[in-house]
Each structure stands twice: as C-alpha cells, then as structure tokens.
Amino acid sequence: MSTSRRVTLFDIADALGISTGTVHRALHDHPGVNPMTRMRVLQVSKNMGYRPNVAARLLSQNKQFRVSVNTLKGTTSFWDEVRGGILEEAQARGTHEADIEFRTFPGLGEGEEEAFEATIAAESDGIILFPSRPGSMRTWMRRASRSKIPIVCVSTDAPHSNRLAAVSVDTMASGSLAADLMGRFLNRRGKVAVTLSVLAISEHAEKLTAFEKTVRTLHPEITLLDPIEDHDVESEAYDKCRELFAAHPDLAGIYVTTEASMPVIQAAKDAQLLERLTIIATDLFPALIEQIRAGKVSATIYQRPRTQGRLAFRVLQEFLVNGRYPALPVKLAPHLVMAGNLDFFLEKQASDSSNVSAASDLPSDLTYNNDD
Amino acid sequence: MSTSRRVTLFDIADALGISTGTVHRALHDHPGVNPMTRMRVLQVSKNMGYRPNVAARLLSQNKQFRVSVNTLKGTTSFWDEVRGGILEEAQARGTHEADIEFRTFPGLGEGEEEAFEATIAAESDGIILFPSRPGSMRTWMRRASRSKIPIVCVSTDAPHSNRLAAVSVDTMASGSLAADLMGRFLNRRGKVAVTLSVLAISEHAEKLTAFEKTVRTLHPEITLLDPIEDHDVESEAYDKCRELFAAHPDLAGIYVTTEASMPVIQAAKDAQLLERLTIIATDLFPALIEQIRAGKVSATIYQRPRTQGRLAFRVLQEFLVNGRYPALPVKLAPHLVMAGNLDFFLEKQASDSSNVSAASDLPSDLTYNNDD
DNA sequence: TTGAAAGCGATACCAG
DNA sequence: CTGGTATCGCTTTCAA
Numbered sequence: 001m002s003t004s005r006r007v008t009l010f011d012i013a014d015a016l017g018i019s020t021g022t023v024h025r026a027l028h029d030h031p032g033v034n035p036m037t038r039m040r041v042l043q044v045s046k047n048m049g050y051r052p053n054v055a056a057r058l059l060s061q062n063k064q065f066r067v068s069v070n071t072l073k074g075t076t077s078f079w080d081e082v083r084g085g086i087l088e089e090a091q092a093r094g095t096h097e098a099d100i101e102f103r104t105f106p107g108l109g110e111g112e113e114e115a116f117e118a119t120i121a122a123e124s125d126g127i128i129l130f131p132s133r134p135g136s137m138r139t140w141m142r143r144a145s146r147s148k149i150p151i152v153c154v155s156t157d158a159p160h161s162n163r164l165a166a167v168s169v170d171t172m173a174s175g176s177l178a179a180d181l182m183g184r185f186l187n188r189r190g191k192v193a194v195t196l197s198v199l200a201i202s203e204h205a206e207k208l209t210a211f212e213k214t215v216r217t218l219h220p221e222i223t224l225l226d227p228i229e230d231h232d233v234e235s236e237a238y239d240k241c242r243e244l245f246a247a248h249p250d251l252a253g254i255y256v257t258t259e260a261s262m263p264v265i266q267a268a269k270d271a272q273l274l275e276r277l278t279i280i281a282t283d284l285f286p287a288l289i290e291q292i293r294a295g296k297v298s299a300t301i302y303q304r305p306r307t308q309g310r311l312a313f314r315v316l317q318e319f320l321v322n323g324r325y326p327a328l329p330v331k332l333a334p335h336l337v338m339a340g341n342l343d344f345f346l347e348k349q350a351s352d353s354s355n356v357s358a359a360s361d362l363p364s365d366l367t368y369n370n371d372d
Numbered sequence: 373m374s375t376s377r378r379v380t381l382f383d384i385a386d387a388l389g390i391s392t393g394t395v396h397r398a399l400h401d402h403p404g405v406n407p408m409t410r411m412r413v414l415q416v417s418k419n420m421g422y423r424p425n426v427a428a429r430l431l432s433q434n435k436q437f438r439v440s441v442n443t444l445k446g447t448t449s450f451w452d453e454v455r456g457g458i459l460e461e462a463q464a465r466g467t468h469e470a471d472i473e474f475r476t477f478p479g480l481g482e483g484e485e486e487a488f489e490a491t492i493a494a495e496s497d498g499i500i501l502f503p504s505r506p507g508s509m510r511t512w513m514r515r516a517s518r519s520k521i522p523i524v525c526v527s528t529d530a531p532h533s534n535r536l537a538a539v540s541v542d543t544m545a546s547g548s549l550a551a552d553l554m555g556r557f558l559n560r561r562g563k564v565a566v567t568l569s570v571l572a573i574s575e576h577a578e579k580l581t582a583f584e585k586t587v588r589t590l591h592p593e594i595t596l597l598d599p600i601e602d603h604d605v606e607s608e609a610y611d612k613c614r615e616l617f618a619a620h621p622d623l624a625g626i627y628v629t630t631e632a633s634m635p636v637i638q639a640a641k642d643a644q645l646l647e648r649l650t651i652i653a654t655d656l657f658p659a660l661i662e663q664i665r666a667g668k669v670s671a672t673i674y675q676r677p678r679t680q681g682r683l684a685f686r687v688l689q690e691f692l693v694n695g696r697y698p699a700l701p702v703k704l705a706p707h708l709v710m711a712g713n714l715d716f717f718l719e720k721q722a723s724d725s726s727n728v729s730a731a732s733d734l735p736s737d738l739t740y741n742n743d744d
Numbered sequence: 745t746t747g748a749a750a751g752c753g754a755t756a757c758c759a760g
Numbered sequence: 761c762t763g764g765t766a767t768c769g770c771t772t773t774c775a776a
Contacts, residue, residue, distance in 0.1 A: 006436070008753060019763045024755065032761055056753035058427035059768045064378070173716035180712025184557050184670070214712045298556070331720060336708045340552025340586045344545035348703060380769055391747045396771065404745060428769035431752045 007050045015044055058321065065098040065320050067313075068119040070112070070129040071154070073104040077285045078259060078305045079130075082154055085309025086128060090317075098317070108132040108232050116140050120149070126316045127151045128309075131158035134201065150319050154312045155303075156203050157329060164319055167312045169303040170331035171203045175210030177336065178255045178280045178301055183219030185278045185298055190252025193244055195228040195237060197258050207257040225251075234263045241267035253278040262287055265296060284337060289346070292339055302335040302345075379422045387416055430693070437470040437692050439685075440491040442484070442501040443526070445476040449657045450631060450677045451502070454526055457681025458500060462689075470689070480504040480604050488512050492521070498688045499523045500681075503530040506573065522691050526684045527677075528575050529701060536691055539684045541675040542703035543575045547582030549708065550627045550652045550673055555591030557650045557670055562624025565616055567600040567609060569630050579629040597623075606635045613639035625650040634659055637668060656709060661718070664711055674707040674717075 009020045016023070018037065025033045026041035074080040083102060090098055103118060105111035112132055119127055120143075127144065131137045131153055138161045141151055145162035157166035182192055194211055196204040208227050215222050228244060230237035237260050245251060245267060254277060256264050261281035268274040274296055281288055281300040291297040315326045337345050381392045388395070390409065397405045398413035446452040455474060462470050475490060477483030484504050491499055492515075499516065503509045503525055510533045513523055517534035529538035554564055566583055568576040580599050587594050600616060602609035609632050617623060617639060626649060628636050633653035640646040646668055653660055653672040663669040687698045709717050 006753095009755095010753075020754080021756085021764075022762055025762090028755095034761060037761085053431070053753050055427045055430035056768090057755075059425070059431050059770090060753075060755045062755095062768050170716060170720060173713045173720070176716060177708065177710060177713040180710045183712075184710075187559065210716075218711055328723065333707050333717065333720060335705050336549065338549060338552045338556075339590055340555075341545045341549040344542060344548060344582075345705065348542060348545070348705065351700060378769095381771095382769075392770080393748075393772080394746055397746090400771095406745060409745085425769050428752090429771075431754090432769075432771045434752050434771090 006053070007045075007048045008053070009050075012041065012045050012048060012050055015048065016040060061321070063321070065125045065317070066101065066123065067098045067126040067128065067316060067320075068101045068103055068122065068124040070103045070105070070115045070119060070127065072108075072130060072132065073106050078155075078283055078303075079104075081305035082130075082309040082312075085306035085311075086313045087309075088306070089310040089313040105132075109136065112137065113140060116144075120144060120147075124149060126320055128154055128312045128316060130155050131161070132156075134158040134161070137161065150316060152312045152316045154308050155305075156201060159202060165312075165315045165326040165330060167308050167315065167330040168203060168332070169301075169308070169334050171206040172210040173331075174282075174301045174303075174334045175207035175255075175257070176214040177334065178207075178257075178299075179211040179214035180218055181299055181336075182253050182255060182278065182280055183215060183222055186219075186222065186252050188219045189221045191223045191225060191248055191250060192253040192255070193225040193228060193248075193251060194255045194257060195230055195241070195260070195264060197232045197260070198229050199227070204257055211255060211257075230258075230260055230263075232258070232260065234260065237263035238267045242271060245271040245273050249273070251277065253280070255280045257282055259283045259285070261291075261297065261300075265291055284345075289342065292337065292342055295339060299336060299338045302337050304332050304335060306349075307332055378425070379417075379420045380425070381422075384413065384417050384420060384422055387420070388412060433693075435693075437497045437689070438473065438495070439470045439498040439500065439688060439692075440473045440475055440494065440496040442475045442477070442487045442491060442499065444480075444502060444504065445478050450527075450655055450675075451476075453677035454502075454681040454684075457678035457683075458685045459681075460678070461682040461685040477504075481508065484509065485512060488516075492516060492519075496521065498692055500526055500684045500688060502527050503533070504528075506530040506533070509533065522688060524684045524688045526680050527675075528573060531574060537684075537687045537698040537702060539680050539687065539702040540575060540704070541673075541680070541706050543578040544582040545703075546654075546673045546675070546706045547579035547629070548586040549706065550579075550629075550671075551583040551586035552590055553671055553708075554625050554627060554650065554652055555587060555594055558591075558594065558624050560591045561593045563595045563597060563620055563622060564625040564627065565597040565600060565620075565623060566627045566629060567602055567613070567632070567636060569604045569632070570601050571599070576629055583627060583629075602630075602632055602635070604630070604632065606632065609635035610639045614643060617643040617645050621645070623649065625652070627652045629654055631655045631657070633663075633669065633672075637663055656717075661714065664709065664714055667711060671708060671710045674709050676704050676707060678721075679704055 009023050013020045013023045022033065022037060023041050026038040027045060069083060069086055071079045071082060086100065090100055101122065103115040105115045109132055127149060129151060134156060137158055141158060141161040141163060144151060150164040153163050153166040155168055157168060194208055196208060199205050212224055215224055225248065228240050230240060241264050254264060256279065259282060265274065265279065268277050279297045281297050282303065284300055284302050288297065288300060292300060311330050315330065318324045381395050385392045385395045394405065394409060395413050398410040399417060441455060441458055443451045443454060459472065462472055473494065475487040477487045481504055499521060501523060506528060509530055513530060513533040513535060516523060522536040525535050525538040527540050529540060564587065566580055568580060571577050584596055587596055597620065600612050602612060613636050626636060631654060637646065637651065640649050651669045653669050654675065656672055656674050660669065660672060664672060683702050687702065690696045
C-alpha cells in the first residue's frame with residue numbers, strides 16, 4: 001500500500017484499453033471525446049487515484065513566459081523589496097523561467113498608463129502591477145483582460161477591473177492591530193488621529209474602518225478624530241498635521257496607515273509634540289528605523305513587501321502554467337516591529353535578500369529561500 | 373537578447389563537440405571525466421549562461437521519497453498544524469511526491485526513541501522530527517547521520533546532532549517583542565516574571581535572554597524575577613505560579629514562553645490576580661482564544677506552526693532532490709495576536725487550512741496556497 | 745574517459 | 761472520435 005508506483009496516464013489508458021491521447025483529452029475537457037468514454041476515463045482515473053506528474057507536464061509544455069512588472073520607481077525600499085521578491089520566486093520556481101520585464105513609473109499616476117501601454121505593445125503573457133490610481137487604470141485593465149492577459153495587483157487592489165488576483169497585506173488585521181496597540185499604549189484614553197492617502201483607495205479605507213471599529217469596541221474611552229487625507233503629497237501631510245496639532249494640542253496618538261510617516265514625525269517635532277505623541281507607523285525604511293530606535297515611533301506595521309512580490313509571482317505563474325485561479329484575494333498577515341525586535345528583524349531581512357544574488361552561480365539552479 | 377531559447381545540455385555539448393553525457397558528468401562532478409574537458413565544460417556552460425531545466429531533471433530522476441514525520445501526538449493544535457503544513461507543502465510541490473509516514477509519540481521523551489527506531493527500520497529517506505529531549509536524541513540522531521539520513525528539526529533544534537536543518541520561530545525576536553510590549557503595557561514599571569519549560573532547551577533560554585535583555589535596555593524600571601521552570605508539567609506550572617503569586621502579590625506581568633499558559637491563567641485566577649495581571653502568552657488554541665477575547669490575556673506570540681511544517685518539508689525536499697543545503701537554521705518571524713486582530717487572524721487561518729482537503733479532487737494536482 | 749541511447753510522463757499533432 | 765508518435769531536457773546505463 002505504500003511502495004506502489006505512481007499511477008500514470010498510461011495506466012489509465014491500459015486499464016480501459018484505449019490510448020493515452022484519449023485519456024488526456026478526456027481529463028482536460030478537450031473537444032472531440034465521446035461523452036461515454038469521457039465518463040469512464042474520469043471514473044477510472046478517480047478510482048486509481050490518478051495525479052498528474054507535474055514535472056512531465058512542465059517539460060512537455062515547455063513554454064516560456066514574458067511577464068511585465070509595473071511598479072513605482074524605487075525611491076522607497078518598498079518597491080525594491082517587492083521586485084526582489086518577484087525575482088526570487090521566479091528563480092525558486094526554476095522551471096518555466098519567465099522573462100521578467102520591469103517597467104517603473106515615477107509617481108502616483110505619473111507614467112502609469114504609458115507603462116501599461118508599453119506592456120501591451122510588448123505582448124506580455126502576464127502583468128504584475130501596482131495600480132496607483134485604481135480608478136483610472138480600471139478601463140485599461142479591462143481592455144487587457146479582454147485580450148486575455150492576466151493581471152495581478154500588488155499592494156493595492158483595483159476592484160471591478162477583472163484582475164486575476166490581488167496580493168496585499170491584510171488591511172483589516174493591520175488596522176485593528178494598530179488600534180488595539182494604540183489603546184494599550186495610551187492606557188485606553190486620549191485623542192487619536194489617523195492619516196491615510198485617500199479614502200477612495202479601499203485598502204486605506206479598510207485600515208481606517210478596522211481601526212475605528214476596534215478602538216470603539218475595545219477602547220471606548222479613546223476619542224477618534226476625523227481622518228487626514230494627504231493624497232500622497234508630503235507637504236500636504238505635513239501641513240495638515242500641523243493644523244491638526246494646533247487644533248488638538250492634547251493629541252495623544254496618531255496612526256499613519258501609509259509609508260508617509262516622516263512628514264508626520266517632522267510636523268510633530270516642529271510642533272514640540274513628538275515626545276509625548278504615540279506614533280504607530282506603516283512599513284520600514286532607513287529614516288523610520290532611526291525613529292523607532294530613538295523611541296519616537298512606538299511601532300510599525302510591516303507589510304512584507306518581499307513576500308507580497310513572491311506571492312504575486314507565484315499566483316501569476318500558477319495561472320499561466322496550470323490555469324489555476326487563486327482562491328481569494330491574497331491577504332498577508334502584517335508583522336509588528338518595535339524597538340525591541342527591530343534588530344532581529346533587520347538581521348533576518350538582510351539574510352533573506354542576500355541569498356538571491358548568489359543564485360546566478362554555476363549549475364546551482366534553485367536557491368533556497370524561506371518564507372519570510 | 374530576450375527571445376532566445378534557453379540553453380540546454382545539448383547546446384553545450386554541441387558547442388564543444390562532445391556528448392551530453394559528458395557534459396552532465398562534468399557539471400555534476402561525477403567521476404571519470406578528463407579534468408581538461410571538465411574545465412572546458414564548466415567554462416562554456418558559464419559563458420552560455422546554462423541553467424538546468426528542473427522539470428526535466430525531476431522527470432528523469434523520477435525518484436520517490438519516504439519521509440517520516442515524528443512529532444508529539446496532537447493534543448494541542450500546534451502539532452496538528454505542523455503536520456498540516458508538511459502535507460500541504462508536499463502536495464504543492466507535487467513532483468516527487470513523497471510517502472509521508474507520520475509517527476507520533478505521546479509525551480515529551482515518551483516513545484520518542486521508539487518512534488525513531490521504527491523510522492530507521494522503515495528505511496526512510498528523510499526525517500522531520502521534534503526533538504522533545506534534544507539531549508537524549510543526540511546520539512540517535514548522530515547514528516542516523518552516519519547512515520546518511522537527513523534530519524530536519526521542527527520547532528526545537530538539537531544542537532551538535534548533525535541534523536541537516538532546524539526550522540523554528542525566531543526566538544530572539546519573540547522574546548524581545550514580548551519584552552517591549554510588556555514594558556509598554558505596564559507603563560514601563562512593575563514586577564515581571566517569565567515561565568518556560570526548561571532552561572536546557574536553547575530555544576527557551578534564548579527567549580528568556582532576549583526578554584531580559586530587552587527589558588533591561590528599553591524598560592529599565594521594570595523588575596525581573598527569576599524564571600520559572602515548569603518542565604512541561606501542568607501541575608508544576610500551576611503550583612509554582614501560586615507560590616510566585618503568594619510571594620509577589622504585586623506582580624504586574626508574566627510572559628509565558630511556552631504553550632502552557634492555561635495553568636498560569638488558572639493560578640492567577642485562583643489567586644485573585646487575573647484582573648490586574650498583564651499576560652503575554654505563546655501560540656494559539658481554543659482555550660487561549662477565549663482568554664484573549666475576554667481580555668485576560670493581552671497578547672500572544674504566534675509561532676506559525678503551519679509555516680514551520682511547510683518550511684521543514686521544503687528544506688528536506690530541496691536536499692533530497694537537489695542536494696542543496698539550507699543556508700542557516702531557518703527562523704520565522706512570529707505573529708502577534710491580540711484581541712484587536714484575533715478575529716481576522718482566525719479567519720485567515722481557517723481559509724488556509726481549508727483548501728488542503730479539497731486538493732484530492734480530479735486532475736487538480738497542485739493546490740494554491742499562500743505563505744502564511 | 746567518452747559516446748550513444750533508452751527512458752521519465754504528459755502534450756500535441758497528424759492520420760485514420 | 762480515436763490511436764500512434766515525436767517531443768521536451770536531463771539522467772543513467774551500457775558499450776566502446
């Protein structure tokens with residue numbers, strides 16, 4: 001019961017006295033099979049416990065994919081990490097190595113459509129993209145979907161765009177964790193504000209919703225102020241925070257749901273508020289690391305960009321190779337980084353990214369990489 | 373430069389006017405190749421950017437592995453999750469499907485060696501095991517390593533045992549995160565205790581060390597009591613905690629580094645201390661979920677057993693198939709679960725484990741699974 | 745020390 | 761509607 005050889009197409013064909021070609025067509029719903037034979041094939045293959053040999057399939061298909069990765073230019077480390085994760089996964093999954101073409105655009109909405117146009121022109125087989133303006137990309141993306149090009153969104157979803165999948169952090173978990181922590185750090189009382197880029201992006205709205213709901217449920221004595229929209233403009237974030245601090249000099253805490261925590265910190269500093277403000281930020285980059293280490297930022301919700309990249313590629317490849325649709329929008333549990341675990345966190349990150357470059361050695365083909 | 377077909381063994385052989393067999397032997401350091409030819413093969417293959425086709429390799433090798441998984445009987449959900457992760461990964465990596473034989477033993481040290489013996493007798497090609505008594509298993513494991521059977525430790529390492537790899541949570545990150553949180557929750561002052569099973573297990577010692585160090589550095593006004601060893605015996609944990617609470621009625625917080633948080637909670641309750649004690653626990657199981665929801669436990673450090681299982685299998689297979697050694701002991705970043713994000717967390721967990729059972733359908737071969 | 749060739753299992757195409 | 765067969769790239773065995 002355990003040494004038995006694996007069931008192959010041939011075994012099924014043999015059992016039924018037909019050919020492997022027919023069995024194959026039957027199993028894959030290809031046209032031109034007698035419904036009667038089809039049923040029998042399905043029946044027998046189930047009984048025999050047939051499971052296709054993936055290696056053989058890959059080998060015989062022998063396809064090569066061209067995938068385009070359209071993301072923001074890597075000013076911050078976030079997108080560098082995402083791209084790193086994509087490459088990493090592409091190498092780890094060795095077979096079917098994809099031609100990956102990176103196209104970057106400078107800012108939110110800037111050059112995004114041009115990059116997309118170029119992608120279409122290049123006849124990519126699949127696209128991984130950051131929809132910086134989900135609204136305006138929607139029509140483009142639907143066009144692509146009409147020409148059957150699968151699209152995977154990273155970091156932000158583009159609803160109603162027919163994308164194949166979206167990979168992002170679990171926004172509800174992020175917002176609610178931030179809320180509970182904030183309540184605890186503040187001993188369950190005080191005024192708290194939230195900043196985000198725009199409410200129109202559902203990820204940001206969700207973080208806010210989850211934050212508000214959790215605060216109200218778990219820490220009802222906390223007062224929530226109206227959310228601040230910075231439209232991803234640093235100066236706007238700064239100015240609005242100054243206004244906020246002026247209006248509420250007794251503000252106790254602020255949750256920054258985006259990467260834009262530096263302007264907030266600067267504003268707090270300039271308003272002489274930094275020392276007694278509890279800040280919970282998002283993501284991790286050198287300037288923020290300093291602030292955490294210095295105790296100015298209490299915690300940050302790390303969105304695991306590298307893992308996002310890896311999963312985005314995996315989902316896309318799974319679709320291109322096996323035609324498999326991802327179960328759900330893929331949601332990653334965020335990691336919490338505080339002064340306490342900061343160093344261990346950075347250490348692990350460093351070792352993760354290092355073993356990628358080494359992969360281009362000799363007959364070494366796959367690199368071993370762990371999950372986070 | 374991008375449309376070029378991939379370089380194959382044949383291309384190299386062709387370029388050198390030799391056969392693929394020789395090229396193959398040269399690349400893999402097999403005996404019986406003229407050093408001269410070997411050098412040239414290496415040279416050319418590097419120049420041509422040769423990268424082996426993994427699918428072809430798997431297909432031609434066509435091996436089948438028997439791997440034994442020796443773990444604790446699943447009284448708690450931890451080991452069920454680990455086993456689930458192993459199965460999941462085994463399916464996801466479809467090719468080379470392994471015969472997985474689960475052997476469980478009832479308690480720490482009980483039946484462990486018998487299980488190991490059975491594993492050896494069954495001639496497994498690889499072993500994934502939880503060394504519940506690293507000390508006593510050491511000699512066994514070395515014996516196995518002499519017979520070339522690779523061993524991957526999960527959850528706990530067995531140092532100096534020649535194991536191939538160890539997969540566990542990042543204990544330093546866990547301890548230090550717990551410490552920082554504890555300090556914050558307690559407003560940086562008060563008496564704090566730590567419980568663990570035995571100091572002899574390095575993972576536990578590390579959590580303690582990291583906890584202590586972080587408390588001293590970041591929250592120097594916190595007083596640390598001596599650690600409590602419960603030897604994984606519930607009654608011992610309970611009794612020692614009662615003593616602790618009697619001796620220190622002003623105890624402010626306690627960090628439970630193991631799964632054994634229930635006896636601690638019970639003791640605190642019986643000592644009328646539960647309401648004002650800040651508890652940080654480890655892992656997640658139904659009884660603990662209730663306590664978190666009820667606000668009795670402030671937070672728990674989730675060790676991601678499912679992911680541990682997945683990685684353990686991946687490492688083992690990577691070694692068995694490609695002969696690749698893992699870079700380092702694999703350390704997972706822990707997840708933080710609090711009342712705030714508890715529900716989102718459970719929801720995600722549920723969806724993760726559900727799509728495994730569905731995998732045994734029809735020609736569906738690989739299941740899509742995300743990283744955590 | 746090297747070459748030649750037979751698989752591995754699924755796919756796809758061409759005849760019938 | 762079905763059978764037969766070449767093919768993918770690597771591994772391995774048998775001869776030379």
